[in-house]
Amino acid sequence: MISETVEHTDQRASSAAAKLRDRISKKTARVGVLGLGYVGLPLSVEFARAGFEVVGIDVQQSKVDQFNSGQSYVKDVEDDVFGPLVKSGKLRATADYSIIQELDTIDICVPTPLRKTKDPDMTYVVSATDAIAEHLHPGLLVMLESTTYPGTTDELLLPKLEATGLKVGRDFFLCFSPERVDPGNPKFHTRNIPKVVGGITPTCTEMGALFYKQALETVVPVSSTRVAEMVKLLENTFRMINIGLVNELALMCDRMNINVWEIIDAAATKPFGFMPFYPGPGLGGHCIPIDPFYLSWKSKQSGIEARFIELAGYINGRMPEFVIEKIQNALNDISKPVRGSRIHILGVAYKRDIEDVRESPALDIIQLLLRRGAYVTFSDPHVTGIHVEGRKLQSQETMAGVDAADCVVILTNHSDFDYDAVVGRSKLIVDTRNALKGYESDKIVRL
Numbered sequence: 001m002i003s004e005t006v007e008h009t010d011q012r013a014s015s016a017a018a019k020l021r022d023r024i025s026k027k028t029a030r031v032g033v034l035g036l037g038y039v040g041l042p043l044s045v046e047f048a049r050a051g052f053e054v055v056g057i058d059v060q061q062s063k064v065d066q067f068n069s070g071q072s073y074v075k076d077v078e079d080d081v082f083g084p085l086v087k088s089g090k091l092r093a094t095a096d097y098s099i100i101q102e103l104d105t106i107d108i109c110v111p112t113p114l115r116k117t118k119d120p121d122m123t124y125v126v127s128a129t130d131a132i133a134e135h136l137h138p139g140l141l142v143m144l145e146s147t148t149y150p151g152t153t154d155e156l157l158l159p160k161l162e163a164t165g166l167k168v169g170r171d172f173f174l175c176f177s178p179e180r181v182d183p184g185n186p187k188f189h190t191r192n193i194p195k196v197v198g199g200i201t202p203t204c205t206e207m208g209a210l211f212y213k214q215a216l217e218t219v220v221p222v223s224s225t226r227v228a229e230m231v232k233l234l235e236n237t238f239r240m241i242n243i244g245l246v247n248e249l250a251l252m253c254d255r256m257n258i259n260v261w262e263i264i265d266a267a268a269t270k271p272f273g274f275m276p277f278y279p280g281p282g283l284g285g286h287c288i289p290i291d292p293f294y295l296s297w298k299s300k301q302s303g304i305e306a307r308f309i310e311l312a313g314y315i316n317g318r319m320p321e322f323v324i325e326k327i328q329n330a331l332n333d334i335s336k337p338v339r340g341s342r343i344h345i346l347g348v349a350y351k352r353d354i355e356d357v358r359e360s361p362a363l364d365i366i367q368l369l370l371r372r373g374a375y376v377t378f379s380d381p382h383v384t385g386i387h388v389e390g391r392k393l394q395s396q397e398t399m400a401g402v403d404a405a406d407c408v409v410i411l412t413n414h415s416d417f418d419y420d421a422v423v424g425r426s427k428l429i430v431d432t433r434n435a436l437k438g439y440e441s442d443k444i445v446r447l
């Protein structure tokens, strides 16, 4: 009797898996992507390009409309790639979750921010999972891509999905696959960044790996969802801590009057055992300042204090104040106080050649300058406007801003700036990114 039940269960598992395997391999599977932002839009494009019919789902109707208009709102995805896919019907978006009933796969790409207390804010993941649970059906492959703490997939998603009465590995399949996209990177993008995937059961991993292989160049299966979750946190924590280290080095070098950039460049000539990281005005973006705190939050629950993370977080968090100190000292040298000075910022995006200002240190630095009574303007070829201290600042024509300024501060080293002209026409420059490497002038103050 028992062996008959086991056999029956195995048959159900193998039949759901066999059907899904077949539909994925023949590219007749209907693919869903939930959350159409910086991660979800490029991912949906790759699967549509690979020949699948893809439906994007987003809670924001305005985003759905923009998506369906065929105009890409993510810089790395060109209109001439995106538009024809939408026009051909391979790619479309909806705000209606009931479409999930018709899908074979669904990737969750919703935000995972921090609360003010630096605890994970799982609201978006929870609401996405609830929506999927409501429409869960046999044969669906569910993949979480949002960066999160180890244990999210099996502790948070799995119970919600199994509460429907369907069983993981038998009726539906559940994986975690971290997103590693690097906006603005001309060499690596969604298709050629190796994709790590770990499932709740071996069949889940097999289904996830088979799925990603259809559209992405390299797939790296791992033994569990927890391993896959931790991989992403290791990668981002590694960056955050190394940036903390070079930021601390920058603080030391400032006191010792040594050029930190020259040191890093020279150290990077070592052909093994060293990888260059660079100091800057502070961390920005949706990943590096946030993700390590998902790990420290979870590790605290296991009784381990994540001391490297806390320390690097403290040092990186001090950098905007350090930049203000640099500006203040530079202005003092020409007998001008910050109050009343005209300061023009070059670049407010959190990194070079992108438009994203989320968590950008430029916002903190501008806020600190405004509070100290400076007149602040900015130019950014990728950002039209920002909100700081309840004020809306508009991007200005670069050289008009430079000409009018007592001090120019380079916060993002966009490649579109004409640095020759900036050096030629500025009265004083604080360069926090070594954008002026190779320029020699008394008016340049480096981090």
Ligand SMILES: NC(=O)c1ccc[n+]([C@@H]2O[C@H](COP(=O)([O-])OP(=O)(O)OC[C@H]3O[C@@H](n4cnc5c(N)ncnc54)[C@H](O)[C@@H]3O)[C@@H](O)[C@H]2O)c1
Binding pocket: 034, 035, 036, 037, 038, 039, 040, 057, 058, 059, 060, 063, 109, 110, 111, 112, 124, 127, 128, 145, 146, 147, 148, 179, 180, 181, 182, 183, 286, 287
């Ligand atoms: N941006 C990056 O460079 C990057 C890189 C790697 C990993 N990640 C991770 O990927 C995840 C997504 O990041 P992103 O930058 O794409 O975010 P985003 O804010 O650009 O996009 C998220 C989208 O999800 C939508 N959304 C929110 N809740 C929803 C719900 N319940 N149902 C449907 N749609 C919903 C939002 O409206 C938004 O359009 C995060 O966990 C992030 O940490 C981001």
